[in-house]
Amino acid sequence: MAPRLLELADELRGEGLAIGTSELLDAFAALREVSWTSQADFREALGATLAKSQEDRRVLDLVFDRFFFRAVEREAVRQGVSELDRPYEGTGPDGIDLGTLRERIRQAIQAGSDSEMRDLARLAIVAFGRQGEGSGVIGVDVQRIRRTLGLRTERGTQPDPDEVPREQLQRFERHVRRELERQQVERTQSLPPSRPLREFDRALPSNPAQDLAAVHRVVAQLKRRLATQGREQRGRKRGAAVDVRRTMRTSLQTGGVPLELRYRPRRPRRPELYVLCDVSTSVTSSSVFFLSVLHALHDQFRKLRSFVFVERISEVTDVFERERNFADVSRAIATDAGVADVSGYTDYGRVWLEFLERVVDDLDPRSTVIVLGDARTNGRDAKAKVFGTVAERAGRTFWMNPEPRLYWNYGDSVMAAYEPFCDGVFECWTTRQLEAFVDALAAVRISTA
Amino acid sequence: MADFTSIESTRERLGEVGYLADEPASLVSFLAGRLGKPVLVEGPAGVGKTELAKALSRATGRPLIRLQCYEGLDEAKALYEWNYRKQLLRIQTEAADTGWEEVKDDIFGEEFLLSRPLLKAIKSEEPVVLLIDEIDKTDQEFEAMLLEVLSDFQISIPELGPVYARTQPLVLLTSNNSRELTEALKRRCLYLWLDYPDAERELEIVRLHAPELDEHVARKLVEVVHMVRALDLKKPPSIAESIDWARALLVLGAEDVDSAVLEKTMSIIVKHRTDLDLVAERVGVKLGADALFGATRTAG
Numbered sequence: 001m002a003p004r005l006l007e008l009a010d011e012l013r014g015e016g017l018a019i020g021t022s023e024l025l026d027a028f029a030a031l032r033e034v035s036w037t038s039q040a041d042f043r044e045a046l047g048a049t050l051a052k053s054q055e056d057r058r059v060l061d062l063v064f065d066r067f068f069f070r071a072v073e074r075e076a077v078r079q080g081v082s083e084l085d086r087p088y089e090g091t092g093p094d095g096i097d098l099g100t101l102r103e104r105i106r107q108a109i110q111a112g113s114d115s116e117m118r119d120l121a122r123l124a125i126v127a128f129g130r131q132g133e134g135s136g137v138i139g140v141d142v143q144r145i146r147r148t149l150g151l152r153t154e155r156g157t158q159p160d161p162d163e164v165p166r167e168q169l170q171r172f173e174r175h176v177r178r179e180l181e182r183q184q185v186e187r188t189q190s191l192p193p194s195r196p197l198r199e200f201d202r203a204l205p206s207n208p209a210q211d212l213a214a215v216h217r218v219v220a221q222l223k224r225r226l227a228t229q230g231r232e233q234r235g236r237k238r239g240a241a242v243d244v245r246r247t248m249r250t251s252l253q254t255g256g257v258p259l260e261l262r263y264r265p266r267r268p269r270r271p272e273l274y275v276l277c278d279v280s281t282s283v284t285s286s287s288v289f290f291l292s293v294l295h296a297l298h299d300q301f302r303k304l305r306s307f308v309f310v311e312r313i314s315e316v317t318d319v320f321e322r323e324r325n326f327a328d329v330s331r332a333i334a335t336d337a338g339v340a341d342v343s344g345y346t347d348y349g350r351v352w353l354e355f356l357e358r359v360v361d362d363l364d365p366r367s368t369v370i371v372l373g374d375a376r377t378n379g380r381d382a383k384a385k386v387f388g389t390v391a392e393r394a395g396r397t398f399w400m401n402p403e404p405r406l407y408w409n410y411g412d413s414v415m416a417a418y419e420p421f422c423d424g425v426f427e428c429w430t431t432r433q434l435e436a437f438v439d440a441l442a443a444v445r446i447s448t449a
Numbered sequence: 450m451a452d453f454t455s456i457e458s459t460r461e462r463l464g465e466v467g468y469l470a471d472e473p474a475s476l477v478s479f480l481a482g483r484l485g486k487p488v489l490v491e492g493p494a495g496v497g498k499t500e501l502a503k504a505l506s507r508a509t510g511r512p513l514i515r516l517q518c519y520e521g522l523d524e525a526k527a528l529y530e531w532n533y534r535k536q537l538l539r540i541q542t543e544a545a546d547t548g549w550e551e552v553k554d555d556i557f558g559e560e561f562l563l564s565r566p567l568l569k570a571i572k573s574e575e576p577v578v579l580l581i582d583e584i585d586k587t588d589q590e591f592e593a594m595l596l597e598v599l600s601d602f603q604i605s606i607p608e609l610g611p612v613y614a615r616t617q618p619l620v621l622l623t624s625n626n627s628r629e630l631t632e633a634l635k636r637r638c639l640y641l642w643l644d645y646p647d648a649e650r651e652l653e654i655v656r657l658h659a660p661e662l663d664e665h666v667a668r669k670l671v672e673v674v675h676m677v678r679a680l681d682l683k684k685p686p687s688i689a690e691s692i693d694w695a696r697a698l699l700v701l702g703a704e705d706v707d708s709a710v711l712e713k714t715m716s717i718i719v720k721h722r723t724d725l726d727l728v729a730e731r732v733g734v735k736l737g738a739d740a741l742f743g744a745t746r747t748a749g
C-alpha cells in the first residue's frame with residue numbers, strides 16, 4: 001500500500017498541494033492508528049494529515065476519488081473483468097420510461113444520496129444511449145444527458161419544483177461522467193491519460209459576501225508586493241548609480257583618492273494606480289468581480305484613481321472614498337456614473353481619448369495603469385495609437401481580460417492591437433487568477449526613472 | 450480518566466460530556482492523542498471550535514489551559530516573564546557583602562519566574578489540554594515562536610536552559626481564517642475543518658442544550674436557521690446562536706416558529722442591520738406564506 005500512497009501524494013503535489021516528507025510520515029503514522037478497511041476513516045486520516053486548508057481538502061477529495069477510480073479500472077482491465085455483456089438489473093426488456101427516470105433522478109439529487117445517484121446515472125446513460133445521440137465525447141454527452149433530463153439549477157427566489165440545488169447537480173454530473181469514463185475504459189481496454197482537475201470543480205461553493213472577502217485578501221497581498229519590491233531593490237547595490245558628489249566628499253578622508261564609492265539611494269516606489277474598469281453589458285458577469293477588485297484596491301492604496309467606462313469614461317474615485325459598503329458602491333455606479341451614452345456599447349477608442357485628455361498631465365513614469373476589460377470594440381475604431389500614448393507615458397500598463405485567452409481576438413475583440421503596449425496581459429475572472437497576476441507583478445522588473 | 454482508545458470511544462466519551470462530534474472531529478481528536486501532534490481547527494465563527502477543546506478536557510479529565518490570542522501578544526504574556534519586582538526586593542534585602550555571582554544565580558531561579566499559559570502547560574505535572582485560541586489574530590513573529598513549543602514541547606529560557614514537557618499535552622489551535630497561517634505552523638499540525646452541521650445533527654445539538662424545548666419547535670427552528678444560512682449574509686448564524694435562540698424561545702414559551710415570532714426574535718441569530726432586512730424579507734415572507742397555505746416542509 002505504501003507505494004500506492006506515494007503515488008497519490010505525487011498526484012496531489014501535481015494539483016498544487018504542498019506535501020512534504022513530514023506530512024507523509026504523519027499520514028503513515030495516522031494510518032497505523034485507524035483501520036484501513038473503512039473508507040471514511042482512511043480518507044479522513046489522510047485529510048487531517050495531508051490537507052492543511054479547506055481548499056486543499058476539496059482537492060484531496062477529488063483527487064482521492066479519481067485516483068482510486070483509476071486504480072480499480074486499471075486492475076479491471078488487467079484482469080479482463082467486464083460488465084458490458086451483463087445487462088444492468090433494473091432495466092426492463094424495453095428499457096425504462098424516460099419520464100419516470102427523470103422523476104426518480106430529481107428525487108435522488110434532492111435527497112443527495114450518493115449510491116442512488118450512481119445507479120440512476122447508469123440508467124440514464126443506458127436510456128440516453130438507446131436514443132442514439134451519443135457523441136463519443138464525454139463532456140458533450142454529460143451536458144446532453146442533463147438537458148434530456150431537464151435538470152436545472154436553482155435560480156431566483158421563487159420555488160420551482162423542477163429545480164435542484166447546484167452543488168447536488170454537480171455531484172450527479174460527476175457520477176454520470178464517471179460512469180461514461182468507466183464504459184469508455186471497458187470499450188477501449190485502456191485508461192485515458194489522467195487530466196488535471198478543472199478550475200470549475202476545484203472552486204469551493206461560496207457566496208458573494210465571502211468572495212468579496214477573498215478579493216480583499218488578495219489585494220492586500222498585492223499591496224505588500226508593490227511595497228516590498230521597492231525595498232528589495234534598495235538593499236541591492238548592483239546596478240545602482242554612483243553618487244559623484246558624495247563619493248568626492250568621502251574621498252577627502254583618503255586624501256582625494258576615491259577609495260569608497262557612494263551610490264545614489266534608490267527610493268522605493270510609491271505606486272500611483274490608475275484603474276480603468278469596463279462596466280458594459282458584454283462583461284456583466286465579471287463586472288461584479290472587477291468592482292470588488294476596485295473596492296479592495298481602494299481599501300489598500302491611497303494614491304489611486306479609478307474610472308469606469310462604457311462609451312464614455314467617468315471617474316469614480318470619490319464614490320469609493322465616500323461609500324464603504326460594497327452594495328452601495330455598485331448601486332451608485334450603476335445609477336449615476338453616466339457612462340452609457342446612447343447605444344450602451346463599449347467604445348474603447350473614445351475612452352482612450354477622453355482618458356488621455358483628463359490625466360495626461362498626471363501620468364508619469366511612476367504611475368501604473370491597470371485596465372479591466374474584454375477589449376471588444378463592437379466594430380468601432382480601436383485607436384490603439386492613443387492607447388500606446390497612455391502606456392508610454394505611464395511607467396507600467398497591465399491589462400486584465402475577463403475572457404479566456406482562447407476567445408481573444410475572435411469576433412470584435414482587438415486584444416492583439418493593445419497587447420504590444422502592455423507590460424503584461426492576464427486573463428482574470430477568479431481570485432486565483434488575481435493571485436497569479438499578483439505573482440507575475442513581482443516578476444516584472446521595474447524600470448526606475 | 451485515561452486517554453482515548455478508539456475512534457468510537459472518542460466519540461462516545463465526547464458525547465457523554467455534551468459535545469456531539471462528527472466523524473472527522475472524533476477521528477482527529479483520537480489521532481491527536483495517539484500521535485502527540487497539535488491540532489489546527491478551522492471553520493466559521495461559532496461552530497464549536499473552542500467548545501471542542503473544553504469537551505476534550507472534560508472527557509479526558511485533563512485540566513484546560515487557555516491562551517487567548519490577540520494582536521500584539523508577546524512572549525512575556527504567552528511564555529514567561531521575570532518577576533522583576535520580586536527580584537528587586539531580593540537584591541535590596543541582601544547584605545552588602547554578598548557577592549554578585551551568588552545573587553545572580555539566585556534571582557534567576559524558578560522562584561522569580563512568572564509562568565504564562567504556554568510554560569504552565571509545559572511544566573505541568575499532570576497532562577493538560579492546551580487551547581491556543583484564535584491564533585490568526587496574532588502576528589507571524591508569534592507564530593514562529595510557537596514552533597518550538599509545538600514540535601518539541603520545550604521552551605528555552607536563556608538564563609535557565611530549556612524546559613522540557615513532563616507529560617504530553619493535548620494541543621488545539623483554533624483559527625477563524627482571518628489570515629493565512631504560515632506553512633511551517635500548518636506542517637506541524639493535524640488539520641480539522643469544522644463546518645456548520647447538517648440539519649439532523651444540529652437538531653440533536655439544540656435538543657441537547659435545550660431539552661425542554663418542544664420537538665416540533667426545535668425542528669422548525671433548525672429549518673429556519675438553515676434557510677437563513679443559505680442566504681448571502683455578512684455573518685451567518687452559528688450553532689451557538691441557534692442554541693441561544695432555542696433558549697430564548699423556551700423562555701418566551703413560543704409554540705411555533707412563524708413569521709411573527711421570527712420578526713421579534715430574529716436579532717438573536719442575525720446581528721447586522723443589512724442582514725436583518727434580508728432575513729425579514731426572504732425568510733419572514735416564506736414562513737408567512739407557509740402558514741397561509743398550511744404547507745409543511747420537511748427537513749433537508
